[in-house]
Amino acid sequence: MFxxxxxxxxxxxxxxxxxxxWDVGTDHAKLPVWxxxxxIIGFAAASDIRSGPLESARRNAEVHLVSDxxxxxxCDGLSGGGAEMADTIIIAGMGGETIAEILxxxxxxxxxxxxxxxQPMTASAELRKFLFMGDYTVKAEYIAxxxxxxxLIIEAVGGGTAxxxxxxxxxxxxxxxxxxxxxxxxxxxxxxxxxxxxxxxLYGAGVERDAPKMKLLEEAIKEIKDRYGYLEGxx
Numbered sequence: 414m415f416x417x418x419x420x421x422x423x424x425x426x427x428x429x430x431x432x433x434x435w436d437v438g439t440d441h442a443k444l445p446v447w448x449x450x451x452x453i454i455g456f457a458a459a460s461d462i463r464s465g466p467l468e469s470a471r472r473n474a475e476v477h478l479v480s481d482x483x484x485x486x487x488c489d490g491l492s493g494g495g496a497e498m499a500d501t502i503i504i505a506g507m508g509g510e511t512i513a514e515i516l517x518x519x520x521x522x523x524x525x526x527x528x529x530x531x532q533p534m535t536a537s538a539e540l541r542k543f544l545f546m547g548d549y550t551v552k553a554e555y556i557a558x559x560x561x562x563x564x565l566i567i568e569a570v571g572g573g574t575a576x577x578x579x580x581x582x583x584x585x586x587x588x589x590x591x592x593x594x595x596x597x598x599x600x601x602x603x604x605x606x607x608x609x610x611x612x613x614x615l616y617g618a619g620v621e622r623d624a625p626k627m628k629l630l631e632e633a634i635k636e637i638k639d640r641y642g643y644l645e646g647x648x
Contacts, residue, residue: 415477417447420532420564423557424505427530427568428453435460435499437491437515438507442470442483449479458498460486490515491522501528505566509533509540516543523548525572532557532566538583544569545578553592556599563602580629581636584611588640597644604641608634 417425421444428434428448435458436445445457459474461467467487474480486493491502502522504512512531516522522529529549533540544551550573555566578587585607591600611634618626 415443415447415450417443419559420557421447421505423555423564424503424530424532424566425451425453427555427566428501428503431455432501432528433499434458434501434503435491435494437502437504438462439470440466440506441473442485443473444503444505445483446474446477446479449482450477456482456484458484458486458494460488460491460493462487462489491519495519496521496524496527500526501530503530503532505530505532506534509536509538513540513543516547516549521571523571525570527571529569529571530566531569532564534564537565537567540567541583541586542578545583546575547573548575549573551587551590554586554590555592556595556603558599558602563599563606565603579633579636581633581640584633585637585640600641601644604637604644608637611637 425444425448430453432454433456434445434448434454436442437460439445439459439461442459445459448454449457459470461470464487467485471480471485474483504515512533516529521527531540541551544567549569549571552568552570555568557564557566585604611630615627615630615634618630
């Protein structure tokens with residue numbers, strides 16, 4: 414049995430037995446192959462925009478004798494099908510803006526009952542904004558730590574209404590959205606990274622003498638620190 418990275422293992426832990434998954438941007442199809450080999454799911458769809466990675470995915474599935482249980486799709490994002498393909502969509506390892514664009518171009522993902530597991534590598538605030546303002550509901554956020562770096566994983570579902578949010582909530586998530594099984598140490602990394610980004614932006618705003626932007630950033634930093642005050646000693 415082959416191993417997968419801590420980031421992918423964290424995502425795998427969110428997949429329910431028997432889920433019909435679609436792994437977008439599958440690359441080598443490590444996640445669907447691992448899920449099938451471990452008996453968690455029976456079938457998967459795996460897509461990629463490039464033929465090279467998709468062929469690598471096919472070869473990897475053949476090596477592990479599961480190619481007959483994976484449908485390989487060459488397509489841009491989710492353009493190769495619809496809601497009948499899967500009940501759980503996984504989009505991992507891309508920028509948050511790219512993930513939002515993929516969802517925007519596949520309106521069926523906003524249908525009630527469609528589950529999304531999203532792992533942005535960058536621009537998590539932009540992805541949160543898209544979800545908060547759209548027909549989605551953010552259920553929980555998880556953190557995966559790998560090689561001293563933390564990765565955010567958002568669990569959302571289709572069906573919902575636009576909701577209010579603060580600038581700080583775009584940066585670090587809404588109060589109560591963080592899953593209880595995130596360890597204090599992992600949460601510390603997540604919050605510290607958000608504060609670091611805001612701190613750098615605040616410095617830049619100061620250099621530019623942009624008073625309104627400085628005020629927004631200062632308020633966001635205070636809101637995040639107040640919210641996660643219970644992590645005193647960790648942050």
